[in-house]
Structures are given as C-alpha cells and as structure tokens.
Amino acid sequence: MRRFFVVLKKELKEMLTWHTLVPILLIMVIYSFLGRTxxxxxxxxxxxxxxxxxxxxxxxxxxxxxxxLTKVKFKVTTVTEGVVDDIVRKVxxxxxxxxxxxxxxxxxxIQAQHPQKVRTYTIMRNFSxxxxxxxxxxxxxxxxxxxxxxxxxIKTAAPGLDPAIVRHAISAQSFLTVGATSAEAxxxxxxxxxxxxxxxxxxxLFMVIIMAAQMIAASIAGEKENKTLETLLSTPVARGxxxxxxxxxxxxxxxxxxxxxxxxxxxxxxSLIGSSSGTSGTTAQAIQKLGLVLNLRGYxxxxxxxxxxxxxALSIALILGAFAEDLKSVQIIIMPLMMVVMLPYLITxxxxxxxxxxxxxxxxxxxxxxxxxxxxxxxxxxxxxxVIAGIVxxxxxxxxxxxxxxxxxxxxxxxxxxxxxxxxxxxLGGWTxxxxxIRFRIRRK
Amino acid sequence: xxxxxxxxxxxxxYGKFEALHGISFEVAPxxxxxxxxxxxxxxxxxxxxxxxxxQPTSGTAHVYGMDVQKDAARIRExxxxxxxxxxxxxxxxxxxxxxxxxxxxxxxxAVQREYVQRASDITGLGERLRDxxxxxxxxxxxxxxxxxxxxxxxxxxxxxxPTGGLDVVAAxxxxxxxRRTTAEGMAVLLSSHNMLEVEYLxxxxxxxxxxxxxxxxxxxxxxxxxxxxxxEEVFVQVVKQ
Numbered sequence: 193m194r195r196f197f198v199v200l201k202k203e204l205k206e207m208l209t210w211h212t213l214v215p216i217l218l219i220m221v222i223y224s225f226l227g228r229t230x231x232x233x234x235x236x237x238x239x240x241x242x243x244x245x246x247x248x249x250x251x252x253x254x255x256x257x258x259x260x261l262t263k264v265k266f267k268v269t270t271v272t273e274g275v276v277d278d279i280v281r282k283v284x285x286x287x288x289x290x291x292x293x294x295x296x297x298x299x300x301x302i303q304a305q306h307p308q309k310v311r312t313y314t315i316m317r318n319f320s321x322x323x324x325x326x327x328x329x330x331x332x333x334x335x336x337x338x339x340x341x342x343x344x345x346i347k348t349a350a351p352g353l354d355p356a357i358v359r360h361a362i363s364a365q366s367f368l369t370v371g372a373t374s375a376e377a378x379x380x381x382x383x384x385x386x387x388x389x390x391x392x393x394x395x396x397l398f399m400v401i402i403m404a405a406q407m408i409a410a411s412i413a414g415e416k417e418n419k420t421l422e423t424l425l426s427t428p429v430a431r432g433x434x435x436x437x438x439x440x441x442x443x444x445x446x447x448x449x450x451x452x453x454x455x456x457x458x459x460x461x462x463s464l465i466g467s468s469s470g471t472s473g474t475t476a477q478a479i480q481k482l483g484l485v486l487n488l489r490g491y492x493x494x495x496x497x498x499x500x501x502x503x504x505a506l507s508i509a510l511i512l513g514a515f516a517e518d519l520k521s522v523q524i525i526i527m528p529l530m531m532v533v534m535l536p537y538l539i540t541x542x543x544x545x546x547x548x549x550x551x552x553x554x555x556x557x558x559x560x561x562x563x564x565x566x567x568x569x570x571x572x573x574x575x576x577x578x579v580i581a582g583i584v585x586x587x588x589x590x591x592x593x594x595x596x597x598x599x600x601x602x603x604x605x606x607x608x609x610x611x612x613x614x615x616x617x618x619x620l621g622g623w624t625x626x627x628x629x630i631r632f633r634i635r636r637k
Numbered sequence: 638x639x640x641x642x643x644x645x646x647x648x649x650x651y652g653k654f655e656a657l658h659g660i661s662f663e664v665a666p667x668x669x670x671x672x673x674x675x676x677x678x679x680x681x682x683x684x685x686x687x688x689x690x691x692q693p694t695s696g697t698a699h700v701y702g703m704d705v706q707k708d709a710a711r712i713r714e715x716x717x718x719x720x721x722x723x724x725x726x727x728x729x730x731x732x733x734x735x736x737x738x739x740x741x742x743x744x745x746x747a748v749q750r751e752y753v754q755r756a757s758d759i760t761g762l763g764e765r766l767r768d769x770x771x772x773x774x775x776x777x778x779x780x781x782x783x784x785x786x787x788x789x790x791x792x793x794x795x796x797x798x799p800t801g802g803l804d805v806v807a808a809x810x811x812x813x814x815x816r817r818t819t820a821e822g823m824a825v826l827l828s829s830h831n832m833l834e835v836e837y838l839x840x841x842x843x844x845x846x847x848x849x850x851x852x853x854x855x856x857x858x859x860x861x862x863x864x865x866x867x868x869e870e871v872f873v874q875v876v877k878q
Binding site for chain 1: 651685688689690691692710713714716717718719720721722723724725726727728729733737738740741742782795
C-alpha cells in the first residue's frame with residue numbers, strides 16, 4: 193500500500209505541471225469571461241431601449257401607441273415635427289437604436305377603415321443576435337396596438353359581443369405528463385429548465401473523459417519512450433498498484449480539470465440558457481409537481497454513472513496506452529476512444545432512445561459512455577431501473593477492462609505490444625498492431 | 638556457495654522469431670559478468686528476462702535460487718535493472734528522482750535517506766542534483782541512473798550497455814563507478830557491444846550472437862585460448878567458426 197502511494201505521488205507530480213494546469217485555467221477564465229460578457233449584454237438588452245417616435249399624426253391613437261411602447265420598456269422620445277430623414281440621421285449620429293415614424297392621417301385612416309402603415313428604422317451597428325432584439329419588441333407593441341384597434345371595431349360593430357370570442361374562440365391549455373403525473377405547463381419552458389440542469393453534464397463529461405484518457409495513455413507512452421517503465425516494472429511495486437496509481441492520478445487530474453471547467457462552463461451556459469427570461473411561477477410549480485428537479489438520489493445516481501463512465505474510459509485508455517510506443521502515437525491511439533465517446537453524445541441529442549429502432553437502441557446501450565448522457569433523462573422520466581442497469585453495466589465493463597489492463601501489465605505484453613504507425617514502402621500506409629512479432633495490418637487506402 | 642544467477646537453456650520467441658536459442662551461464666556473487674555481442678544478438682532479451690520484465694518461452698533463470706517466473710516479486714526486492722539508454726522523469730529533480738526510487742525499495746524513511754545519500758555521493762553531481770533532470774546532459778543522466786541502480790546495494794545489478802552513446806570521459810567515469818561499487822560483493826550482469834569496455838570491466842564474458850552463446854571465459858582466458866590480442870578479435874574468430 194505504501195508503494196502504491198509513492199507511485200501515486202510521483203504520477204501526480206508528473207501530471208500536475210504548468211503544462212497541464214495552464215490550459216485548464218485558461219479555458220476556465222475564457223469561459224467565465226464569455227459568460228460574464230454575454231450576461232452583461234443580456235442585462236443591457238433588458239434595460240429600457242431608447243426609441244425616437246416621430247409623431248406626425250399627433251392624435252389620440254398615436255399617443256396610445258407611444259404609451260404601449262413605454263409599457264413594453266422602451267424609453268420614448270417624441271418628436272412632432274421635422275423631416276424624417278434628417279431625424280433618422282440625427283438619431284443615428286447620437287447613437288440611438290430605433291426610430292418609429294407615425295405618419296400624418298393615421299387615426300383618420302383607421303377610422304375610415306383603411307389599413308395604415310407606420311415606418312420603423314432600426315439603426316444597425318453590429319449584426320449580432322443581441323443587436324436586433326429591440327425590433328422584436330417593436331413588433332410586440334404593434335400587435336398589442338392592432339389588438340386594441342381590432343377590439344374597438346368589434347365593440348362598435350357588434351355591441352355586447354366579447355372580442356375574445358372572435359379572436360380566440362379556442363385556445364389551448366397545455367398539460368405536461370411525466371410518468372403518472374400531469375401538470376399545467378408550457379412544454380418548451382419545461383424542456384428549457386430541465387436542459388439548464390443537465391446540459392452542462394455531457395459537455396464536461398466529454399472533456400474530462402478525453403483529458404483523462406489522454407493523460408493516462410500519454411503517461412504510459414512517455415514511460416515506454418523514456419524507458420522508465422522498464423525500470424519501474426523491475427522494482428518491487430506490485431503491477432496492480434502501478435495500474436491503479438496511474439488510473440487514480442489521471443482520475444484526480446481529470447476531476448480537478450472538470451471542476452475548473454464546471455466553474456467556467458456554468459457561467460457560460462447559464463448566460464445562454466434563458467437566464468434573462470427566468471422561470472415563471474406556473475413553470476416552477478409544474479417542475480416541482482412533475483419531480484423534474486434533481487434531488488439527492490438523482491445526484492447520487494448521476495454522479496455514479498459519470499464516475500463509472502470515467503473509470504471505463506480510463507481502463508480503455510490504459511489498454512490503448514499499452515500499444516503506444518511513444519508520445520506521438522498517443523493521439524492516433526486515443527482517436528477511436530474519442531469517437532466512441534462522441535457518438536452517444538451526438539446520437540442522444542438528436543434521437544429519442546424510446547422510439548428509435550431496437551438495433552440502434554441496443555447499440556447505444558452497448559456504448560458505456562451513453563449511460564451518463566442518458567442518466568439525467570431517465571432520472572427525470574422516473575425510469576430508475578434503466579439508470580441502475582446502466583451503472584451496473586458500466587461497472588461490470590470496468591472490472592473486465594481493468595482486469596485485462598492488469599493482465600497486460602503483469603505479463604510482458606506491456607513491453608511487446610506495439611502500434612506501428614510508420615509507413616513501410618512507398619505504397620503502403622496504415623497501422624500495424626504488433627505483439628510478439630505477430631502483425632495485424634490495417635491498410636490505409 | 639549459492640550462485641547469484643543460474644541461467645539454463647533459456648529460450649525466448651517473439652511470434653515465429655526466436656531471439657534466444659537456449660542459452661546457459663552462471664554468475665557468482667561479487668562477479669561482473671558480461672554478455673558481449675552485436676546489436677540484435679539477444680543480450681537485452683536475456684537481461685530483461687533476468688530482470689523479471691519478460692517471461693521466457695522455455696528454460697529457467699534463478700536469482701539466488703529464486704525462479705524468475707515463480708518468485709518474480711521476491712527477486713525484484715534484491716535486484717536493480719538499468720535499461721539501455723534509459724531516461725528519468727524529466728519534471729523531477731535529480732534528488733526527487735533518487736528519493737522516489739529509494740522509497741520504492743526502502744522499508745522506512747531512515748533507510749530511504751541512507752539510499753539517497755549513497756546515490757548522491759556516487760553520482761558526483763553535487764548541487765546539480767537540485768536541478769530538473771530535463772536540464773541534464775546524457776552523461777549526467779546516466780550517472781544519476783547508475784547511482785540509482787546501485788544505491789540499494791542490490792545483490793544483482795543488471796546493466797544494459799552501461800556507456801552506450803556516451804563520450805569517452807563520461808564512459809570512463811561510469812566504468813570506474815561500476816568497478817568501485819562492485820567491490821562490496823554485488824554481482825553484476827551487463828551487456829555491451831563495446832568489447833574493449835568489457836575487457837576492462839568484466840571478470841568473465843559470454844560471447845553471444847544470434848541468440849546463441851558461443852563461448853564463456855575470462856577475458857584473458859579467451860584471448861589465450863584463441864591466440865588473439867583483444868576481445869574484438871576473439872569475437873570475430875568465435876562468430877566465424
């Protein structure tokens with residue numbers, strides 16, 4: 193046990209260098225910065241936007257439109273005379289963002305039952321999504337105005353008739369059902385909130401798995417290249433302790449980086465997923481009622497699934513690392529693992545596991561990294577059997593792979609297995625898996 | 638007296654290629670025994686088997702009576718192995734590396750300190766031991782590794798190409814270092830394709846080529862037997878026969 197800690201300490205010293213820490217810190221800082229910047233921009237957009245209204249009609253109706261704009265958080269400056277082009281140029285020069293022109297005769301036109309037009313000028317300085325948000329609320333103000341005018345007509349034409357029956361004779365009352373429970377809620381809002389809770393998990397998990405796998409494979413390849421592995425193998429350290437120390441050190445470094453990424457990502461993702469809109473009271477109640485909040489049991493299960501996923505990745509990387517002859521070949525060796533990790537991430541984003549074909553479904557279940565991605569969805573759908581089955585499968589696979597890894601380390605395969613990436617001859621390219629002189633060649637066309 | 642190493646009819650195959658065709662030799666305690674031969678002769682394979690990191694296809698090797706396959710863990714307690722052109726952990730300092738390796742062998746921290754002190758004295762690197770190994774020259778790294786290999790006073794040190802790739806001055810330093818440290822009874826099994834080095838260092842040599850040992854004897858005995866002036870000429874004569 194003492195020797196295990198000696199090796200673990202050495203592995204951590206080797207892995208936790210400035211070369212590994214600086215990129216982690218850099219990513220954390222960049223994402224925090226991005227998140228903060230987006231947040232500030234969102235807040236800026238939420239603040240009342242200035243708009244200049246050129247009211248050439250000077251009527252009761254035009255005044256009503258100005259009042260509605262004020263209600264939907266526009267800071268209105270009213271101009272009642274002047275040449276429109278000159279006013280727009282002046283507003284643009286003074287860094288204004290929008291001009292609304294109400295033409296003369298608007299009220300009279302409406303009263304004569306002729307549809308009228310107002311003109312809007314959006315002053316563009318940048319072409320980002322945030323830059324044109326103001327125009328959307330302009331449309332909302334116009335809709336409100338149209339509804340009001342429409343109501344006015346209905347009331348005049350058919351006194352006693354409720355305008356609502358004309359406009360919305362049927363409207364939907366949305367209920368969402370999860371398991372056996374139903375609650376009134378807007379499905380889009382609910383999905384948004386649930387995603388907010390779980391979206392960060394697959395991204396961080398993906399990063400951690402790739403990073404930990406690279407660490408451990410590079411650690412073995414580096415030791416092989418440097419021939420320190422031969423020295424280490426001839427010391428009294430048990431091979432199992434050697435394997436475990438390497439896995440644990442990579443796991444610790446991966447978790448440290450995960451924590452750093454989480455901090456950065458949380459700020460970034462938080463700013464992207466509806467932080468500005470917030471959650472309405474009805475949605476919050478529905479979420480509670482439907483049990484769509486991760487409780488302690490949910491967190492424990494999710495944590496176990498993520499942990500098992502990392503352990504499986506580490507054991508695969510350990511085996512793959514045994515094939516690497518030098519640090520250069522690590523990238524090539526880790527590539528298949530990266531593909532396998534990415535696959536469930538992409539599939540589960542676009543495919544509903546419950547309705548897909550059985551072949552694809554079982555293929556997804558067979559990939560151990562699918563389960564951490566699916567776990568959150570299953571927990572929210574109250575399908576704990578699938579979560580637990582996934583965790584059991586992952587741990588079983590881990591023990592098999594760890595045994596294989598330990599077996600490789602306890603025999604001379606660790607020194608004799610090779611992945612040869614060198615080209616042999618002018619027309620032959622590809623990979624050669626080699627063990628004790630036996631070669632398996634994968635031709636690259 | 639029990640032999641430090643007894644190798645009997647040792648064979649090792651990599652797939653269809655047989656690297657060792659059944660070699661046999663013995664090393665006595667306190668003796669420096671060298672396997673000499675060209676690159677690819679099977680020297681490193683033989684050394685790795687004795688160092689318990691490769692398994693023989695057939696035949697046996699016993700270190701102080703312990704079998705390299707059955708008693709590998711116990712053998713690792715009393716041997717040290719220095720591979721050819723081995724490196725060290727570049728992010729560690731020389732002292733850090735010695736301390737790490739000493740801790741793997743030592744039973745407690747006092748013994749660990751004793752090992753590190755011995756290695757520090759042997760290296761002759763002085764204050765440079767506090768620098769990162771990444772900044773060391775090849776010769777300095779080799780001295781560090783060699784002192785690491787002997788600091789635990791192993792009963793058998795296995796050293797592959799002790800001076801491979803080193804300049805003349807560094808090579809002489811290393812040879813003297815091995816000579817000095819074996820005076821205390823440590824047996825040494827080394828390999829080299831530098832015949833002159835072996836002639837200076839070894840008590841006995843085995844001439845190995847293409848996985849077969851052709852002759853074993855003292856450098857003087859072999860030179861007399863074949864009537865040659867040095868081991869290089871003896872080697873050419875033996876291999877041609």
